[in-house]
Amino acid sequence: MLASIISLSLKKGILNLDQMLLDDPTVLTIIKSSNDREVLQLLEFLTSKVELEENEVKYDFHMEGKARIIDVPISFDNITIHNSSTLSQKVRIMNEEALEKSHRGTFVKIKSHMIPIT
Numbered sequence: 001m002l003a004s005i006i007s008l009s010l011k012k013g014i015l016n017l018d019q020m021l022l023d024d025p026t027v028l029t030i031i032k033s034s035n036d037r038e039v040l041q042l043l044e045f046l047t048s049k050v051e052l053e054e055n056e057v058k059y060d061f062h063m064e065g066k067a068r069i070i071d072v073p074i075s076f077d078n079i080t081i082h083n084s085s086t087l088s089q090k091v092r093i094m095n096e097e098a099l100e101k102s103h104r105g106t107f108v109k110i111k112s113h114m115i116p117i118t
Contacts (some may be wrong), residue, residue, distance in 0.1 A: 005031065005042045012036060055109040064105035069095045 006027075009015040014034040019027060031039060071091070072084045085092040 001042065001046045005039060005046065008039055008042065009034070009036075012039065014039060049112075051111040053109050053111055054107060056104075056107040058109055059107035060110045062105050062107050065102060067099050067102040069099055071095060 006015065006020075009031050010017070010020075012034075014036060015027065015030060019030060022030075031043060034040075073081045074084055074087060075081045085095055
């Protein structure tokens, strides 16, 4: 979608290639200040606010990702190394819960969408 906005802005002369080297906020300001109805409609669609919630019963989509557990190695004497989960029950429990959730995946419900950000 962003590529379409930039492409259309270039075609309509709102942006030029030199301006594409500017930082993102500056390019966005140039596009917004154009007052071009078609470009602004696309931009509004892109910047719509979407409200989501996790809901394992009523969901719109389900995602499963790779499990990423952080178990930092710790050494107190610069000789022996222990994983933080072996030293802290809290870390072990948090890692177990994260691993369980990762295997289950995330169930997402779209509460509302297409509300323009003002």
